[in-house]
Amino acid sequence: MDKIIVEGGRALKGEVAISGAKNAALPILTTSLLTEGRNTYHNVPNLKDVESIKELLAYLCADVDTEGSTVHIKAAGLCKSEAPYDLVRKMRASILVLGPLLARVGKARVSLPGGCAIGARPINLHLKGLAKLGASITLEHGYVEASADRLVGDDIYFDMPTVTGTENLMMAAVLAKGTTVLRNVAREPEIIALADVLSRMGADIEGAGSSVITINGVAGLNPVEVTVIPDRIEAGTFMAAAALTRGDVTLHQCEPEHLRAVIDKLAQVGAEVTIHGRSVRVKGPEEIASVDIKTLPYPGFPTDMQAQFMVLMSVARGLSLFTETIFENRYIHVSELRRLGADITVSGNSAMVKGVPRLSGAPVMATDLRASASLILAGLVAEGTTVINRVYHLDRGYEAIEKKMAGLGAAIRRE
Structure with missing residues (x-):
């Protein structure tokens, strides 16, 4: 060692x-799950957590190609909707595939995450928000199992600001039917960066960086070329x-x-x-x-x-x-x-x-x-x-x- x-x-x-920022790169790379086209991400740091999220995306049958600090991802034909324990246990941010998978294919099975021993960091706020968007959610055998024919926008209040919770709900809501309002959200620069990427893909998002984010769902998104902050x-x-x-x-x-x-x-x-x-x-x-x-x-x-x-x-x-x-x-x-x-x-x-x-x-x-x-x-x-x-x-x-x-x-x- x-x-x-x-x-x-x-x-x-x-x-x-x-x-490039790890905490921005991880959710930004998962936006590739929301579209069938080939996305290009520049200034992606060479880190274990980034390798873990790329490994997970490849497991879901996305094509992942890395050239230095540039990563190309095309998720045209997702063959799986499950993020297994052996991959998720390495990194808590793996939970970020939950929202995009639910929005794109209508189902997801994601292992409860692991990560650093600095605190519990429960994902109950993620699940509460997804349920309000119409997802059916169960917890069985250490996995979150979620499904929905199509998510439907709603007004969601977070009991406390959560960065990954905000990011998961943003990615779920961009393809939901109608309007979603997220209140008491995280305001970190990484939230703004994610909103910018989603907007460039064709999402309708307002308010990132404030405590209230409004998202009008769209029918589909386009691939994007962006640089990580x-x-x-x-x-x-x-x-x-x-x-x-x-x-x-x-x-x-x-x-x-x-x-x-x-x-x-x-x-x-x-x-x-x-x-x-x-x-x-x-x-x-x-x-x-x-x-x-x-x-x-x-x-x-x-x-x-x-x-x-x-x-x-x-x-x-x-x-x-x-x-x-x-x-x-x-x-x-x-x-x-x-x-x-x-x-x-x-x-x-x-x-x-x-x-x-x-x-x-x-x-x-x-x-x-x-x-x-x-x-x-x-x-x-x-x-x-x-x-x-x-x-x-x-x-x-x-x-x-x-x-x-x-x-x-x-x-x-x-x-």
Whole structure:
């Protein structure tokens, strides 16, 4: 099993290109199920999760062809409507085939998903919404079984904003009869990106990016050629790394507007952040100031950046309070940061971080995707050698992160 070894103490300096967003690419690739034509998707990141969704689409008998960061998918003759456990268990986002399959072929059988151990993330909101569109849904033997002659639009309220729930219902509703109104929906940039792709395919969608999305169903959709938006979490991770190491890093091919909450917090810790079009330069401060972090749905501070900022606060001046409002198990990286010398106390969904003068390298174990990234960041600033085990989580969401870090001067390697 691979591990990543980091020798700490080097400031990151230079330029780095940000890859396409995993959380945008996954739902966008599943839009191929909604049309018979050949779709072309550019700037698709080379990640384990992306490979998993492509494998699932191929299992459903879609033709999938990859050329570098471009993926062509043609789902002319779907021969299956089932997403089996062996494929779905690898990645929670596999549930995103449920809405498109139901809309396109009128039936779907999808295994209940697996994924990271950061929280329950139930799909009951997906199923409640699909039922309101007229789907018959049962849960048997670990599978969701859904069917409908044709979905019919309705007014649907989400008890809480859910990104994948919003995406699943959007893709189901574009081919439903009549009008669907989705209320209290997620507002993330990935939602807007999906709506843009569906609109370019011929869907009638309004309101993406707000709390209410209105969809007028159409009879059919056309194939599309689109480019996946930049990964705001990868960008935020490199920005935090620059601040943490007192470095000077310029990020290219990113979208600063998607990073406002992160940029604001970096400014508060003392980093100098300069924006030029789709590039962002981050210069780290000599002394890191403490800030409080509360994760919230977009446009609030992203839960996927909480672990990285906890590392930053571990070597900051003073105390900082973290409040996690999205996932109940999002502090499982804390015990590993403590092994490196961090002073962190967890109580429920809150964590108090007392900055220490230095971290010290040690063997650690990655527990989920963003925790893995946080341990790399900790290793960059820790004295001595940090060995991060179980880094397969990283490959689900960061494209060649160790190579990009090495290109900025980090002493990092994979074994």
